[in-house]
Amino acid sequence: MKIVLFDIDGTLLHSGGAGKNAMMQTFEELFRIKNGFAGISMAGKTDPLIIKTAFENHSINPTADIVDQFKKRYFELLAENIKLNYAKKKIYPGVSDLLDALAEHPEIIMGLLTGNWQEGARIKLSYFNFDRYFSFGAFGSDSIDRNELLPIALKRCEIDNRNGWKNRDVVVIGDTPNDVQCAKVHNALALAVATGTYSVDDLYRSGADLALDDLSDVESIKNWILKKK
Incomplete structure (x- = not known):
């Protein structure tokens, strides 16, 4: 086997960028920070590591409540973004x-x-x-x-x-x-x-x-x- x-x-x-865009949109909605993932390589990384790095870069305390809020909104926005007509999708x-x-x-x-x-x-x-x-x-x-x-x-x-x-x-x-x-x-x-x-x-x-x-x-x-x- x-x-x-x-x-x-x-x-x-x-x-097509649906995941990255949903993460950036979530970050901006929750923390009023645009391009919150600028300079962060996502290839091969886990989602928890990606947001941990972004939180550290912007001095945000990643409490369990904040992480849960981020994930909830990210999933909502990802479900919307994945349906969009991205050229590279x-x-x-x-x-x-x-x-x-x-x-x-x-x-x-x-x-x-x-x-x-x-x-x-x-x-x-x-x-x-x-x-x-x-x-x-x-x-x-x-x-x-x-x-x-x-x-x-x-x-x-x-x-x-x-x-x-x-x-x-x-x-x-x-x-x-x-x-x-x-x-x-x-x-x-x-x-x-x-x-x-x-x-x-x-x-x-x-x-x-x-x-x-x-x-x-x-x-x-x-x-x-x-x-x-």
Whole structure:
């Protein structure tokens, strides 16, 4: 059995900026600060880490109540923003066909490993009709540290483990060095895709077992997942 854990943003889809815009709008509404996330790189980060950095940059005390208010309004605005006609909003090449192919294979089970809060992930995936592929996952809601998410995802993976699958039977698919790192620290495999902000060379240098321009070569990717040890 192979367990394939997907990142969302930059890997499966580009929201067109819906997530970032919803965060900036929320920040401005709550704190009267424009461009509250200026200078903060979001690629490969968990949502809790992103807002923690913004709060620190603007000397805001992140009490539990403030964080809850932020998340509630962010989810509302994300649900609105994801429906807007952003020029860059898209599904990346090969993604739909790859998800179909992996979902049909009896020796592969798919889940999520994403820095999004779980509700944010649901909103994005539902818009693109991708939520139907994933019955479990680990999210930014579970830990601010992406490196802690893989064991959480595996605990939620409800499969028959009589054959004793190991971490080398787990493949993390993502678009940043952080995705690669969160796989390698647990001795899992990292398949990196250069559809985000990093090149194939960047991703190989970060330790990826396989790095590709995109996910369009579905048959080769499926075979690599099944044969790689």
